[in-house]
Amino acid sequence: MLIHNPSLADEIYALNAIYGEGSMSATFSDANHTTVSVKLPGFNYSFLLRVFDDYPQSSPQVLGVDSLAESRKQEVQQNAVYLGACVPAVHYPGTVCLYDAIEEFNTVHKALQAHIQQPGDTEEDSQRKSAQRAAILRRLAVRAKVKAGTGRQESVTADPSFDVVDCAVCMDPFFRVDLNMFKTRQELKCCGQSVPLKTLREVGGLDAELLDALGLWLQELHTANPIYCPWEDCLAYIPGASGMGDYAKCHVCKKRMCMASRGKEHGGICKRDKKLQALVRKEKWKFCPWCGHLVEKRAGCNHMTCICATEFCYRCGKVWAGGQPDCDCGLFQRLD
Numbered sequence: 005m006l007i008h009n010p011s012l013a014d015e016i017y018a019l020n021a022i023y024g025e026g027s028m029s030a031t032f033s034d035a036n037h038t039t040v041s042v043k044l045p046g047f048n049y050s051f052l053l054r055v056f057d058d059y060p061q062s063s064p065q066v067l068g069v070d071s072l073a074e075s076r077k078q079e080v081q082q083n084a085v086y087l088g089a090c091v092p093a094v095h096y097p098g099t100v101c102l103y104d105a106i107e108e109f110n111t112v113h114k115a116l117q118a119h120i121q122q123p124g125d126t127e128e129d130s131q132r133k134s135a136q137r138a139a140i141l142r143r144l145a146v147r148a149k150v151k152a153g154t155g156r157q158e159s160v161t162a163d164p165s166f167d168v169v170d171c172a173v174c175m176d177p178f179f180r181v182d183l184n185m186f187k188t189r190q191e192l193k194c195c196g197q198s199v200p201l202k203t204l205r206e207v208g209g210l211d212a213e214l215l216d217a218l219g220l221w222l223q224e225l226h227t228a229n230p231i232y233c234p235w236e237d238c239l240a241y242i243p244g245a246s247g248m249g250d251y252a253k254c255h256v257c258k259k260r261m262c263m264a265s266r267g268k269e270h271g272g273i274c275k276r277d278k279k280l281q282a283l284v285r286k287e288k289w290k291f292c293p294w295c296g297h298l299v300e301k302r303a304g305c306n307h308m309t310c311i312c313a314t315e316f317c318y319r320c321g322k323v324w325a326g327g328q329p330d331c332d333c334g335l336f337q338r339l340d
Contacts, residue, residue, distance in 0.1 A: 005032075005033055007038055009033075011100055012038055012100075015102055019102060022103070023044070024045075028041065031052070036057050039055075040053045042102075044106065050069060051066060051069055051070075052069060052070055054067055060101065064101075064102070089145060090112060092148045115140050119134075120133070231263075233259070237257065238256055284298070290308070293314065295311075306318040306319045307335060317330075317333050
């Protein structure tokens with residue numbers, strides 16, 4: 005492929021001689037930028053970098069990796085972030101930097117691997133390794149931020165927001181929300197936990213409309229038994245706040261739906277509701293107080309655990325708080 009940036013073309017040629025033919029290649033190139041694929045030894049995926057037309061004056065940007073399946077793994081996300089911090093950390097305007105960035109990444113990656121927690125580690129070992137990894141990443145983040153244009157290292161190191169930790173989100177000194185999560189419907193996570201909407205609002209750079217959409221999507225994601233508009237021209241998620249007794253109103257198309265059958269609005273008593281309630285009474289089944297799934301007890305005590313992990317009393321339906329009953333029904337009292 006013709007690479008429009010001559011400095012980049014020469015650098016790719018030299019790096020293929022160092023790391024092996026095919027280690028680096030251009031997957032796209034025009035007068036504005038070139039996308040470069042970087043395949044390093046020991047990795048079963050390639051990093052993707054965007055190199056702008058004024059390189060080496062400007063610093064390349066790490067876009068991610070070429071494998072969708074691999075990109076969903078936290079370790080792969082972290083490695084992309086590490087490389088993304090290594091590039092500006094070694095970049096000097098006017099000087100090609102990809103070789104230095106790769107070597108810096110290899111050094112950082114090797115150092116982090118040396119401090120990975122092992123199953124047999126004591127609590128003291130785990131804390132020591134975690135502190136060592138955090139120190140490595142903190143130094144990298146500070147170097148990257150300083151080289152990116154702050155110009156005053158002391159002001160950066162004094163900023164508590166750059167106390168990075170070992171995680172694909174909060175260690176990233178240039179935190180940006182990946183809007184592709186709307187397409188893949190994957191939650192943005194940090195340290196194994198969902199990133200709070202408040203954090204995204206403060207540092208994610210999203211406008212108000214996107215934040216509202218994200219908030220609604222997160223609510224849908226965490227709703228145990230989400231309800232969707234039954235009208236074919238809509239099918240939107242209906243938040244619980246839109247419920248109106250036996251009927252709910254879609255906030256998008258403004259049409260109403262039957263909550264019992266989850267179908268379109270209809271007149272009279274819902275036939276499905278009447279038949280189901282009769283069967284529930286006959287079989288003495290119970291609805292989970294959280295997600296609404298039907299639960300049948302065939303034997304044992306009244307302490308039930310639904311498939312949604314909610315614990316409740318099968319006799320009265322009250323939720324167990326903190327693993328303890330909130331009623332006086334007793335574990336083995338007969339059903340009424």
